[in-house]
Amino acid sequence: MTDGESADGVRLTGIAKSFGGTRVLAGLDLAVRAGEFLTLLGPSGCGKSTLLRIIAGLERQDCGTVSIAGRPVDHLPPAERDVAMVFQSYALYPHMTVAGNLATPLEMRRLTLLERLPLIKHLSPRRARVMRGIMAEVRAVAEALRIEALLDRKPAQLSGGQRQRVALGRAMVRHPAVFLMDEPLSNLDAALRVEVRHELADLHARLGTTFIYVTHDQVEAMTMSSRIALMDQGRILQLGTPDDLYDRPASLAVARFIGSPSLTVLETVADGVGGIRLGAVRLPFGHRFAAGTRLSLGIRPEAFALPLGPEADGPALAARLVRAENLGAEWHLHVRLDLPGEPPAIVRLTAAEHEAARASGLLEDPLTLVLRARGVHLFGPDGARVEPDPAHTAVVE
Amino acid sequence: MRSRAFLASVLSHLVLLIGAVLMLAPFVWMLLTSIRPAEEVFGAVFDPIPSRFAGFENYAQALFASNVPRAMLNGAVVCLGILAVQLATALPAAYALARLRFPGRGVLFGLVLFGLTVPIQVPALPLYLALAKAGLLDTFFALMFPFFLTVFGLFLFRQFFRTYPEEILQAARLDGMGEFEIVWRLAVPAALPAIGAFSVFSIVAHWNDLYWPLIVVTSRERATPPLGILAFRDAETGGNYGALMAGAALITAPLVLAFLVARRGFVRGLTMTGLK
Numbered sequence A: 001m002t003d004g005e006s007a008d009g010v011r012l013t014g015i016a017k018s019f020g021g022t023r024v025l026a027g028l029d030l031a032v033r034a035g036e037f038l039t040l041l042g043p044s045g046c047g048k049s050t051l052l053r054i055i056a057g058l059e060r061q062d063c064g065t066v067s068i069a070g071r072p073v074d075h076l077p078p079a080e081r082d083v084a085m086v087f088q089s090y091a092l093y094p095h096m097t098v099a100g101n102l103a104t105p106l107e108m109r110r111l112t113l114l115e116r117l118p119l120i121k122h123l124s125p126r127r128a129r130v131m132r133g134i135m136a137e138v139r140a141v142a143e144a145l146r147i148e149a150l151l152d153r154k155p156a157q158l159s160g161g162q163r164q165r166v167a168l169g170r171a172m173v174r175h176p177a178v179f180l181m182d183e184p185l186s187n188l189d190a191a192l193r194v195e196v197r198h199e200l201a202d203l204h205a206r207l208g209t210t211f212i213y214v215t216h217d218q219v220e221a222m223t224m225s226s227r228i229a230l231m232d233q234g235r236i237l238q239l240g241t242p243d244d245l246y247d248r249p250a251s252l253a254v255a256r257f258i259g260s261p262s263l264t265v266l267e268t269v270a271d272g273v274g275g276i277r278l279g280a281v282r283l284p285f286g287h288r289f290a291a292g293t294r295l296s297l298g299i300r301p302e303a304f305a306l307p308l309g310p311e312a313d314g315p316a317l318a319a320r321l322v323r324a325e326n327l328g329a330e331w332h333l334h335v336r337l338d339l340p341g342e343p344p345a346i347v348r349l350t351a352a353e354h355e356a357a358r359a360s361g362l363l364e365d366p367l368t369l370v371l372r373a374r375g376v377h378l379f380g381p382d383g384a385r386v387e388p389d390p391a392h393t394a395v396v397e
Numbered sequence B: 001m002r003s004r005a006f007l008a009s010v011l012s013h014l015v016l017l018i019g020a021v022l023m024l025a026p027f028v029w030m031l032l033t034s035i036r037p038a039e040e041v042f043g044a045v046f047d048p049i050p051s052r053f054a055g056f057e058n059y060a061q062a063l064f065a066s067n068v069p070r071a072m073l074n075g076a077v078v079c080l081g082i083l084a085v086q087l088a089t090a091l092p093a094a095y096a097l098a099r100l101r102f103p104g105r106g107v108l109f110g111l112v113l114f115g116l117t118v119p120i121q122v123p124a125l126p127l128y129l130a131l132a133k134a135g136l137l138d139t140f141f142a143l144m145f146p147f148f149l150t151v152f153g154l155f156l157f158r159q160f161f162r163t164y165p166e167e168i169l170q171a172a173r174l175d176g177m178g179e180f181e182i183v184w185r186l187a188v189p190a191a192l193p194a195i196g197a198f199s200v201f202s203i204v205a206h207w208n209d210l211y212w213p214l215i216v217v218t219s220r221e222r223a224t225p226p227l228g229i230l231a232f233r234d235a236e237t238g239g240n241y242g243a244l245m246a247g248a249a250l251i252t253a254p255l256v257l258a259f260l261v262a263r264r265g266f267v268r269g270l271t272m273t274g275l276k
């Protein structure tokens, strides 16, 4: 349905929605490119599902416009918007077989109302022919999803993963212009989730359709998306590629949400000449804040290093080890920095770094932590990211 | 301690047993009387066991020399007619009240609850007058008309539909189902246990109803089962209570049989609403 001209998949302008007195979406703008895998990521209750339902037409926005493929769809009922949705609960029709579930969207489109009425439907000579065509397509989709053996079962007789596939199949048979997915993996166990994640990414690559995917799991968002829209309290905090969000967070809130374990935030003040002070250490950033301005410094766990050879000459902080967690491929050190108030921090080491550090006695208290350039972010008093000015920064080099 | 638990169990079963005997006694008596010879019913000697098996004569009289079969046929027509219209109206209305958002829904549902509190005796007179004016007295329509809209069924189905998962309805709307189609393709199949339970209630109530048929029916041709029994007692038995009880047993039998067949679904339908 997408006309080749328009680069628009879905465009939202000024979408606002309140339930009773509570504002759930606050004038939200978002342009989803045709064919991209866009993830709406955000904490529980931030309005992701509401936004998805508004795009689908299942909920009416208080104001604002939804356009799909360059055409406003606000006046269209859900079925005519050319979108398909995979629900968190899968929402399969419980008393129909898998085949019936997959066939329903096509029956609704290709059979007349009379041909769908109980009993009367058998009077139509056309119906049998149309149904044969539908069942052929259903079988093709079932084969693509490897559920052809389940076609005669009812949803209650399926495992979670199988139900998820059927829900996906029911969305796919229609070849919609846009797939909407509301946390489709949240009811699967961890191993299956990883598997289905790959399959969804494959499916997106194969179909080339626009996907709008809702999740509160940042790993899902980071691994599958072309772009992520990070939402909080009914607005979009940042829209960008996974790299953008991780390496160039637009605000402290974004930096805090993305990354696990989450980054260490230290309260500091500007020194008036483009740098900040951390105890005895000065970090130059090339910012323009007046002396005494309160700033926040965010440090990713992997931006801390132990002074092993090449890392030895960055700005260094002293710290006391509280606890060390072994995750197999990496270690997380929970430390307290030797700064006023002893702020806690988390340090991520690869298993090899940890091994080397232990061998050279670098894990004895007090630890010396060197700051790497990458993964250190400065945020202004309003929480917005301060771009380091390369001309003035020793740290970012 | 075990003996105390045992005693408690014996006691509770005893209470239940007494209750069951009290409830069943009239039925047992009816069945015994229906096989009792006429002269023995008011005989001087009181013996629960009939002296001679007179079932054939009694049942034959009830079946072939009375209006009872005709009344049962009428009863079936009236009960099924009422039930069909009740389901056709209550199911969509209950779905709308439970799942659609529209102005005035709260008020409408309030009226439904209010309707639950109004017994048939209240509108009986105006209904009778209207039917009389329309020349519809002594018809099947007059027998069925006041019961076409059932607030009880509406209420029962609404409670049931409220528990239906919202996401499935949304999926259906996305797939292109209209609200009526959602009712017959999704809501009705899911509500089958509730529909079964309601049907039992409805059929029992209208099969056994004496009040309304007594008001609107005068002819033998439109008599419902209880009216059939009444006529039988007055005119045809000539004091043969054995035959009368045979007629009563015949009239009770379909309901008992239906309940035995549908027992499990019935109990499930009653306990299911509000759960899940």
Ligand SMILES: Nc1ncnc2c1ncn2[C@@H]1O[C@H](COP(=O)(O)OP(=O)(O)OP(=O)(O)O)[C@@H](O)[C@H]1O
Residues within 6 Å of the ligand: A019, A020, A024, A042, A043, A044, A045, A046, A047, A048, A049, A050, A051, A216
């Ligand atoms: N129909 C409704 N009536 C009233 N409030 C609602 C309704 N739907 C959603 N809300 C409220 O809107 C807010 C956002 O809900 P929404 O379901 O969009 O969150 P979400 O981001 O999808 O969360 P989650 O990750 O938990 O699914 C919540 O506070 C919720 O309570």
Ligand SMILES: [Mg+2]
Residues within 6 Å of the ligand: A048, A049, A050, A182
């Ligand atoms: Mg949600």
